[in-house]
Amino acid sequence: MAITEDAPPGPAERTAPAPPSGAVAREREGRGLSSPLLLTLVLLLAVLAQSPLRGALGTPLMQSWMTVFVAVTVQALPFLVLGVLLSAAIAVFVPPSFFARALPNRPALAVPVAGLAGAVLPGCECASVPVAGALVRRGVTPAAALAFLLSAPAINPIVLTATAVAFPRDPEMVLARFLASLLVACAMGWLWQRLGRTDWLRPPAHGAHEGATRGEAFWNSVRHDTMHAGGFLVLGAMAAATLKAAVPATWLRTAADQPLLSVLALAVLAVLLSICSEADAFVAASLTQFSLTAKLVFLVVGPMIDLKLFAMQAGTFGRGFALRFAPATFALAVGGAVLTGAVLL
Amino acid sequence: MFLLGAALLHAGTTGLYLRYVKAGLQPLLLASGVVLIAAAAATAWYERRAAKAAGAAEPATAEAQAHSHPEPRISWLLLLPLLSLILVAPPALGSYSALRAGTALQKPYGYGRLPGANPAPLSVVDYASRAAYDHGRSLHGRPVRVTGFLALDHSGAPYLVRMALNCCAADAQPVKIALTGTLPPVLRPDAWLEVTGTYTPKLTHDPVNNGPIPYLKVTSARPVPTPHDPYDETWNN
Numbered sequence: 001m002a003i004t005e006d007a008p009p010g011p012a013e014r015t016a017p018a019p020p021s022g023a024v025a026r027e028r029e030g031r032g033l034s035s036p037l038l039l040t041l042v043l044l045l046a047v048l049a050q051s052p053l054r055g056a057l058g059t060p061l062m063q064s065w066m067t068v069f070v071a072v073t074v075q076a077l078p079f080l081v082l083g084v085l086l087s088a089a090i091a092v093f094v095p096p097s098f099f100a101r102a103l104p105n106r107p108a109l110a111v112p113v114a115g116l117a118g119a120v121l122p123g124c125e126c127a128s129v130p131v132a133g134a135l136v137r138r139g140v141t142p143a144a145a146l147a148f149l150l151s152a153p154a155i156n157p158i159v160l161t162a163t164a165v166a167f168p169r170d171p172e173m174v175l176a177r178f179l180a181s182l183l184v185a186c187a188m189g190w191l192w193q194r195l196g197r198t199d200w201l202r203p204p205a206h207g208a209h210e211g212a213t214r215g216e217a218f219w220n221s222v223r224h225d226t227m228h229a230g231g232f233l234v235l236g237a238m239a240a241a242t243l244k245a246a247v248p249a250t251w252l253r254t255a256a257d258q259p260l261l262s263v264l265a266l267a268v269l270a271v272l273l274s275i276c277s278e279a280d281a282f283v284a285a286s287l288t289q290f291s292l293t294a295k296l297v298f299l300v301v302g303p304m305i306d307l308k309l310f311a312m313q314a315g316t317f318g319r320g321f322a323l324r325f326a327p328a329t330f331a332l333a334v335g336g337a338v339l340t341g342a343v344l345l
Numbered sequence: 346m347f348l349l350g351a352a353l354l355h356a357g358t359t360g361l362y363l364r365y366v367k368a369g370l371q372p373l374l375l376a377s378g379v380v381l382i383a384a385a386a387a388t389a390w391y392e393r394r395a396a397k398a399a400g401a402a403e404p405a406t407a408e409a410q411a412h413s414h415p416e417p418r419i420s421w422l423l424l425l426p427l428l429s430l431i432l433v434a435p436p437a438l439g440s441y442s443a444l445r446a447g448t449a450l451q452k453p454y455g456y457g458r459l460p461g462a463n464p465a466p467l468s469v470v471d472y473a474s475r476a477a478y479d480h481g482r483s484l485h486g487r488p489v490r491v492t493g494f495l496a497l498d499h500s501g502a503p504y505l506v507r508m509a510l511n512c513c514a515a516d517a518q519p520v521k522i523a524l525t526g527t528l529p530p531v532l533r534p535d536a537w538l539e540v541t542g543t544y545t546p547k548l549t550h551d552p553v554n555n556g557p558i559p560y561l562k563v564t565s566a567r568p569v570p571t572p573h574d575p576y577d578e579t580w581n582n
Contacts, residue, residue: 064442073426074374081377219387226384234425275516283516285451289554 069241072274076233076308081226083127087134088221099140107141111189114144115182118152128152129309130225133316142196147189150329153277153303154181163299166281170292172344173299180300180340184333191328232315236308240274262294267334270302277303293341300337305329437575438517440496440534443506447554449518450474456483464488464541469507470520470577476559481544491522491561492539492569495532498552503532505540505561510576517576523549526563539569 103110118128132149136142153159155178167173266284275283280302284295305326314322453474459465467475467489475483493505496519503524508517526542540563547560 061441063436064438067436067438070426078373078377081380082373085380215387216391219384219391222380222384223388226381237426280516283518 065241069237072237072240072308073234076237077230079127080130080229080233083130084222084225084229086127087130087225088218090131090134090138092218092221094138099135099138103140103144107143107193108190110141110144111147111193112182112186114140115147115151115185115189118148118150118185119155119157129312129316130229133225136317141193143189143193146192146325147185150188150304151182151185154178154185154300159277159281159303163281166285170345173292173296176296176340176344177299179344180296180337181303183340184300184304184329184336187332187336188329191332229312229315232311233308236274236306236311239307239311240272259291259294262290263297263334263338266290266294266298267301267330270298271306271330273302274306274308275302292345293338296341296345297334297337300340301330301333304333437571438508439494440506442517443494443496443504443508443519443521444498445553446519448473448521448551448556448558449509450477450520450556450558452478459484459487464490466490468577469493469505469522470509472561473520473522473557473559476522476544476561477548477557480546484544486544488541488543488564489561490539490541492537492572493522494535494537494571494575496521497532497534503528504558505538507577508575520577521551521558523547523558523560524563525560527565528563529566529568537569537571538566540566 103113128149131152132145135145135148160174160178163177164171164174270280273280273283280299284298290298310322310326313325317325450470450473456475456479460467465484465487469491472484472489472491475481491505493507496504496506498504504521505524506519506521508519510517524540524542525545525547529538540561542561542563542565545560545562549558549560550556551558
């Protein structure tokens with residue numbers, strides 16, 4: 001569905017990517033085609049249709065859409081692979097008893113500990129989703145795993161350093177970002193512990209790895225997670241590219257004049273743009289018309305919930321979970337950031 | 346999956362990746378490409394072994410088939426970036442994106458010494474910040490040479506632009522210099538130009554975000570090929 005609503009491409013573009021989904025469905029029923037064969041067919045078809053495709057993609061709008069789309073995907077893939085490797089390692093080599101010992105028994109205490117542990121994962125948000133999924137599967141309290149999921153992309157050393165570099169004249173921005181992100185992550189963890197129901201979480205249908213060697217289980221997990229999360233990453237990248245290429249920046253100028261509206265505008269922008277958390281500080285710094293608090297909101301909301309993340313969470317934890325989790329995170333993140341901004345900035 | 350890894354390796358080794366992400370990501374790209382290929386190889390190897398085992402014990406075939414669960418359907422979406430990377434290889438961001446975003450010029454800490462050559466080679470960002478925030482004092486009236494691509498706004502006014510990039514093309518922001526003086530008669534957007542000129546105190550403001558856009562009085566301009574790395578990564582780093 002995203003294929004059709006994203007772009008106004010020529011008919012050639014629409015027919016080329018369309019075969020997979022339909023064909024896969026057919027394959028499921030009448031297993032006539034195997035997936036490698038199908039892949040070869042699609043590639044051949046695309047090579048044959050190359051010149052009409054090029055024509056359809058020649059307009060500047062489509063070109064910049066494609067560039068941003070490919071850029072987001074290419075940029076996020078290494079981090080996704082890192083996260084997938086880490087999560088596979090957790091799933092296969094770390095015994096569940098380790099987490100039982102490492103985390104405090106009381107969930108209320110485990111939440112802030114897990115949130116702080118997020119500071120160790122040196123990556124952006126694409127890496128944290130598979131890792132959090134592996135943690136849940138490994139028997140960690142969901143509340144703690146969610147706190148980790150939210151805090152890891154925002155408070156790790158790389159991101160904080162980038163923030164310090166981007167705001168040379170406002171060093172308190174780094175502290176504010178750290179505190180606000182941690183606050184929101186813990187609040188979300190506690191909220192989940194209070195209200196969350198396990199049946200909202202649909203843990204990914206990983207077959208138990210009995211009978212398989214450790215090596216096989218490891219690579220199976222890597223393959224499955226990459227294909228799965230990668231697909232959702234592509235979906236998110238398409239949405240982000242559409243916004244980057246199609247929404248005029250002048251809208252922001254009108255929003256910047258009113259304090260309340262500016263906070264909301266930057267929060268929504270953070271969700272829509274889906275910028276990697278290692279780079280968003282620079283983008284925030286360039287939004288010169290906005291107040292520091294509004295920029296803080298941008299920095300806190302962005303790593304916690306955006307289109308790309310929403311798609312990946314829906315894939316990892318199930319759609320029902322993502323639909324409830326995302327709005328709550330958004331509201332809490334905006335609130336926490338405004339509060340911190342009012343106190344610190 | 347093998348294809349994806351191979352495509353990443355290809356993009357990483359040929360420099361194609363510079364159109365999309367910053368240079369610092371190259372080792373990460375290569376490493377993840379290797380990991381993906383390794384995973385594909387491991388999958389193939391284990392499936393082969395399973396098939397062999399199934400061949401030895403005939404009734405196990407059905408069980409083996411059930412065990413190799415198919416890829417989730419969503420993973421077919423991974424084909425899209427793959428196809429566009431292999432077949433189309435979209436170009437780096439150009440004038441279209443540059444005109445839609447406001448100039449990202451920021452006041453620098455200080456100004457380094459001018460390069461010794463005459464005219465002094467400067468980046469777009471360097472000239473723009475010296476001209477906009479230092480009123481050209483650190484230029485000492487010397488001619489400068491700047492390389493960037495052309496963008497024409499709706500009234501046809503020419504700008505020399507370089508996109509500055511922090512992580513990937515999604516966060517690229519333009520830095521613009523407006524051009525006056527003697528220009529080539531035909532101006533084509535997205536064409537790369539090497540412009541020689543002198544400082545002029547004229548300054549305008551970007552209609553998009555009100556950022557400063559300094560002018561450069563052009564004395565000569567010549568077309569150049571697209572540089573190896575089309576983005577400017579020197580600032581912010």
